[in-house]
Amino acid sequence: MNVLAYLIPISLILGGLGLVFFIYTVRSNQYDDPEGDARRILTDDWDEHPKP
Amino acid sequence: MRPAPSACPACAAAPAAEALAARDLPDARIALSLPTIHCAACISKIESALDAHPQVRSARVNLTLKRASIDAAPGVTADEMRALVERLGYEAHELDAGTLNATATDKAGRDLLMRLAVAGFAAMNVMLLSISVWSGADAATRDLFHWISAAITLPAIAFSGMPFFRNAWAALRQGRLNMDVPITLAIVLAVITSLWETSLSGEHAYFDAAIALTFFLLAGRYLDHRTRAIARSAAEELTALEVPRATRLHDGEEKVVSVSELAAGDLVLVRPGGRMPVDGEIVGGTSEIDRSLLTGETRPVFAGEGQAVSAGEVNLTGPLTIRATAVGAETSLHRMADLVAIAESGRSRYTSLADRAAKLYAPGVHILAGLSFLGWYLYTWDLRTALNIAAAVLIITCPCALGLAVPAVTTAASGRLFRRGMLIKHETALERLAQVDTVVFDKTGTLTAGTPRLEAPGTVPPEAMAVARALAEGSSHPLARAIAEAAREAGVAAAKVSDVTEVPGYGTKGRYEGREVRLGRASWTGAKPRTQTASFLDMGGGGPVAFPFTDALRPGAQEAVAALVADGKRVILMSGDTEPAVATLADRLGIKEWTAEALPADKAARVEELGGEGGHVLMVGDGLNDTAALAAAHVSISPASALDAARVASDIVLLGNDLSPIGAACVTARSATRRIRENFRIATVYNIVAVPLAVAGLATPLIAALAMSASSITVSLNALRLR
Numbered sequence: 001m002n003v004l005a006y007l008i009p010i011s012l013i014l015g016g017l018g019l020v021f022f023i024y025t026v027r028s029n030q031y032d033d034p035e036g037d038a039r040r041i042l043t044d045d046w047d048e049h050p051k052p
Numbered sequence: 053m054r055p056a057p058s059a060c061p062a063c064a065a066a067p068a069a070e071a072l073a074a075r076d077l078p079d080a081r082i083a084l085s086l087p088t089i090h091c092a093a094c095i096s097k098i099e100s101a102l103d104a105h106p107q108v109r110s111a112r113v114n115l116t117l118k119r120a121s122i123d124a125a126p127g128v129t130a131d132e133m134r135a136l137v138e139r140l141g142y143e144a145h146e147l148d149a150g151t152l153n154a155t156a157t158d159k160a161g162r163d164l165l166m167r168l169a170v171a172g173f174a175a176m177n178v179m180l181l182s183i184s185v186w187s188g189a190d191a192a193t194r195d196l197f198h199w200i201s202a203a204i205t206l207p208a209i210a211f212s213g214m215p216f217f218r219n220a221w222a223a224l225r226q227g228r229l230n231m232d233v234p235i236t237l238a239i240v241l242a243v244i245t246s247l248w249e250t251s252l253s254g255e256h257a258y259f260d261a262a263i264a265l266t267f268f269l270l271a272g273r274y275l276d277h278r279t280r281a282i283a284r285s286a287a288e289e290l291t292a293l294e295v296p297r298a299t300r301l302h303d304g305e306e307k308v309v310s311v312s313e314l315a316a317g318d319l320v321l322v323r324p325g326g327r328m329p330v331d332g333e334i335v336g337g338t339s340e341i342d343r344s345l346l347t348g349e350t351r352p353v354f355a356g357e358g359q360a361v362s363a364g365e366v367n368l369t370g371p372l373t374i375r376a377t378a379v380g381a382e383t384s385l386h387r388m389a390d391l392v393a394i395a396e397s398g399r400s401r402y403t404s405l406a407d408r409a410a411k412l413y414a415p416g417v418h419i420l421a422g423l424s425f426l427g428w429y430l431y432t433w434d435l436r437t438a439l440n441i442a443a444a445v446l447i448i449t450c451p452c453a454l455g456l457a458v459p460a461v462t463t464a465a466s467g468r469l470f471r472r473g474m475l476i477k478h479e480t481a482l483e484r485l486a487q488v489d490t491v492v493f494d495k496t497g498t499l500t501a502g503t504p505r506l507e508a509p510g511t512v513p514p515e516a517m518a519v520a521r522a523l524a525e526g527s528s529h530p531l532a533r534a535i536a537e538a539a540r541e542a543g544v545a546a547a548k549v550s551d552v553t554e555v556p557g558y559g560t561k562g563r564y565e566g567r568e569v570r571l572g573r574a575s576w577t578g579a580k581p582r583t584q585t586a587s588f589l590d591m592g593g594g595g596p597v598a599f600p601f602t603d604a605l606r607p608g609a610q611e612a613v614a615a616l617v618a619d620g621k622r623v624i625l626m627s628g629d630t631e632p633a634v635a636t637l638a639d640r641l642g643i644k645e646w647t648a649e650a651l652p653a654d655k656a657a658r659v660e661e662l663g664g665e666g667g668h669v670l671m672v673g674d675g676l677n678d679t680a681a682l683a684a685a686h687v688s689i690s691p692a693s694a695l696d697a698a699r700v701a702s703d704i705v706l707l708g709n710d711l712s713p714i715g716a717a718c719v720t721a722r723s724a725t726r727r728i729r730e731n732f733r734i735a736t737v738y739n740i741v742a743v744p745l746a747v748a749g750l751a752t753p754l755i756a757a758l759a760m761s762a763s764s765i766t767v768s769l770n771a772l773r774l775r
Binding site: 004008011012015016018019022023027032033034035036039040042043045 | 093116162169177193196
C-alpha cells in the first residue's frame with residue numbers, strides 16, 4: 001500500500017490544478033458571453049487588430 | 053508621460069499636450085442594445101465597423117446579452133454609434149450606461165460559483181477516499197483516509213459554507229428559525245463528531261456527507277441566484293433603454309443635459325413626441341398632451357401657456373417650453389412611486405412554500421435529533437454513541453433535497469416563461485400567480501395598444517375622407533395618423549389640398565377648391581364636443597364631419613381574456629377613462645364587470661377590497677395610475693411599454709407586445725407549484741425511510757450518502773419534467 005503515499009498527493013494536486021484553473025476562468029470574465037464566445041471561434045478575422 | 057528625445061521641441065511637446073487635453077475629458081463609454089443580432093457574422097461585422105471608426109478605442113459585442121459596449125474618445129456620442137450600426141442593417145438602441153451595472157458581472161453570483169467550485173472539488177476527492185472505506189479499508193488505512201478527508205473537508209466547509217453560517221446566525225440573533233439553522237447545525241455537528249471519532253480510530257466518519265451536503269445546497273442557492281440575476285439584468289435593460297435626457301434652454305441656447313442636472317426654475321424645451329422630464333408650467337408654445345399613462349384618459353388634452361404639466365406626460369403636436377417647478381424626487385411621478393413603496397410593504401405578508409416547509413421542518417428535525425441523543429444517552433450512558441447517532445439523524449434529515457426542491461422548479465419555469473416573453477422578477481411571483489382567482493385589467497395601454505383607430509371609416513363621405521387624408525398627412529398627431537391610415541386602407545386617395553399647415557394644439561388647415569378646410573378639435577372647427585374621442589373636419593360649408601375613434605386592441609388581448617374566463621377566473625376591467633369608452637371595450641372583450649373614471653386611489657382601494665374578500669387578485673396595468681393597485685394586488689403584471697414606476701411595482705413584466713402569454717403563464721405557474729409540492733413529498737418519503745434507521749443507530753455513512761444523493765437527483769429530475 002506504499003503506493004498510496006504517491007497516488008493521493010498526485011490526485012489532490014491534479015484536482016487542485018483543475019480548481020485553480022476554473023477559478024482563473026471565473027475571475028477573467030470568461031462566462032460573461034458564453035453564446036458569443038462559442039460562435040467567435042468560427043470567424044476568420046484575426047483577434048488582434050492593433051489600432052493604428 | 054515622458055517626451056521622447058527628439059530634434060525638434062515641438063514634436064515632443066505636441067503629443068504631451070494632446071495627452072494632457074485627453075486626460076481632462078472623461079472617456080465616452082457607450083452601451084448599445086442590439087436586439088436582432090444572432091450569429092458570428094453579425095459580431096464580426098459590427099465590431100469591425102465600430103473599430104474602423106477613428107475615435108473608437110475598442111468595441112466588444114456580447115451575443116448573450118445582445119449588447120455592444122464601446123470605449124471611445126471623449127466627445128463621441130451614442131447617437132453617432134447608433135447610426136453607424138443601423139447603417140449596417142441592425143436595429144440598435146442606446147442604453148443608459150449609468151443604469152446598467154450589469155456590464156460588470158455581478159459579484160454575488162461569482163462568489164457563489166467560486167464556493168460551489170471549491171465544495172465540488174472537495175466533495176469529489178473525499179468521496180473517492182470514502183469509497184475505499186466503504187468497501188472495507190480498515191485499521192491504519194482507514195484512519196489515514198479519515199485524516200486526509202478531514203484535512204480536505206475542514207477548510208473547504210469553512211469557505212463554502214459561509215453563506216449558510218451567515219444566514220443562520222442572522223436568523224438566530226433575531227430569535228427565528230430558518231432552513232439554514234438545521235443545515236448549519238448538521239454540518240457543524242457532523243464535522244465535530246467525525247473529528248472525535250477519527251481521533252479515537254472510530255469506524256464512522258461523516259466528512260463525505262458534510263461536504264456533499266454543502267455542495268448540493270450551494271447548487272440550489274446558485275440556481276436560485278442565477279434565475280433572479282437574469283430577470284434583474286433584463287429588467288435593468290428595460291430601464292436603461294429610456295435614457296433620461298432633456299433639452300435645457302439657457303440664454304436662448306439649447307443644450308442637451310441629463311435629467312438629473314435640471315433644477316427648479318430651468319427652462320426646458322420639449323419637442324413633439326417627447327415626454328415631460330419634470331413637473332412645470334408652460335411658458336411658451338401651444339400643443340396637445342397625452343396624459344394616458346398618468347390618468348388612463350385616452351383623449352389628448354389641449355395645452356397652452358400658463359398650464360401646469362406633470363412629468364411623464366407626452367407632448368403631441370407643437371414644441372413646448374416649460375419652466376420647471378419640481379424636479380427629480382419632488383415630481384408627481386416620484387411621489388406616486390413612494391405610494392408604491394408603502395403598498396409594497398404589505399406584500400411581505402406572503403410566506404413562500406419553502407418558508408412554510410422550513411417552519412414545519414426545522415423544529416421537527418431539532419426535536420428528533422435531540423430526543424434520539426437523549427434516548428441513547430440514557431440507554432447506554434455513553435456520550436460518544438449518543439452524539440454519533442444524533443449527528444447521523446441530523447445529516448439524514450438535513451434538507452438537502454428541500455434546498456433544491458424550490459430553486460430547481462422555479463429555474464425551469466422561469467426559463468420556460470422567459471422564452472414565451474415573460475420576465476419573472478419576484479422570487480415568489482410564480483407561487484402567487486398559481487393562486488389567482490380574480491384578474492383586474494387596466495384599459496388604456498394594457499388591453500388597448502394606446503393608439504387610436506378610426507371607428508367605422510365607411511360612414512364618412514368619400515370626398516371628406518380624401519380631404520381629411522390630405523390634411524392628416526401633414527401632421528404627426530396620433531389621431532391624424534389614424535385618419536391617414538384608415539384612408540389608406542380604404543383606398544381613398546388624398547385630395548388636392550394646398551398650403552397645409554399645422555396649428556399646434558388645434559389641428560391642421562389648408563386650402564381646398566378655394567375654401568379653407570380645417571381638421572382638428574371640436575371648438576376649432578365649429579362642432580359640438582362629444583364624450584367620445586373624435587376629430588372634426590370643417591369643409592368650409594355644410595357643417596363639420598365627425599371622425600370618432602376607438603382604441604385599437606393590443607394583440608392577444610382577446611385571447612388572454614377568453615383564456616382567463618375559460619379558466620373560471622373572475623375578470624374585471626378598471627379604467628380612468630370615460631364611461632362610454634370603457635363600456636364599449638368591455639362589451640367587445642366580453643368582460644361583465646367594469647368600472648370607469650376610477651382614480652388611482654380608487655383602483656388600489658378596490659383591489660385591496662377584493663383581496664379582503666378572500667380573493668387572490670392579479671392586476672395587469674401599465675400606467676402611473678395603476679402603480680398603487682399593482683403593488684396592492686396579490687401578484688401583478690405590466691407590459692414592457694409601461695412606465696418605469698409601474699414595471700418596478702409589478703412582479704412580472706411582459707417583454708413582447710402580445711398579451712396572450714398571460715393565460716398560459718397561470719397554467720405554468722400552477723403546474724410549477726404542483727411540482728414544488730411533489731418535490732417536498734419526495735424528500736419527505738426519503739426521510740421517512742432513512743430516519744428510523746438513523747434513530748435506531750443502524751445508519752452508516754454509506755446509507756447517508758446514498759439517501760442524500762438519490763433524493764437530490766430525483767428532485768432535480770422531477771423539476772425538469774415541468775411543461
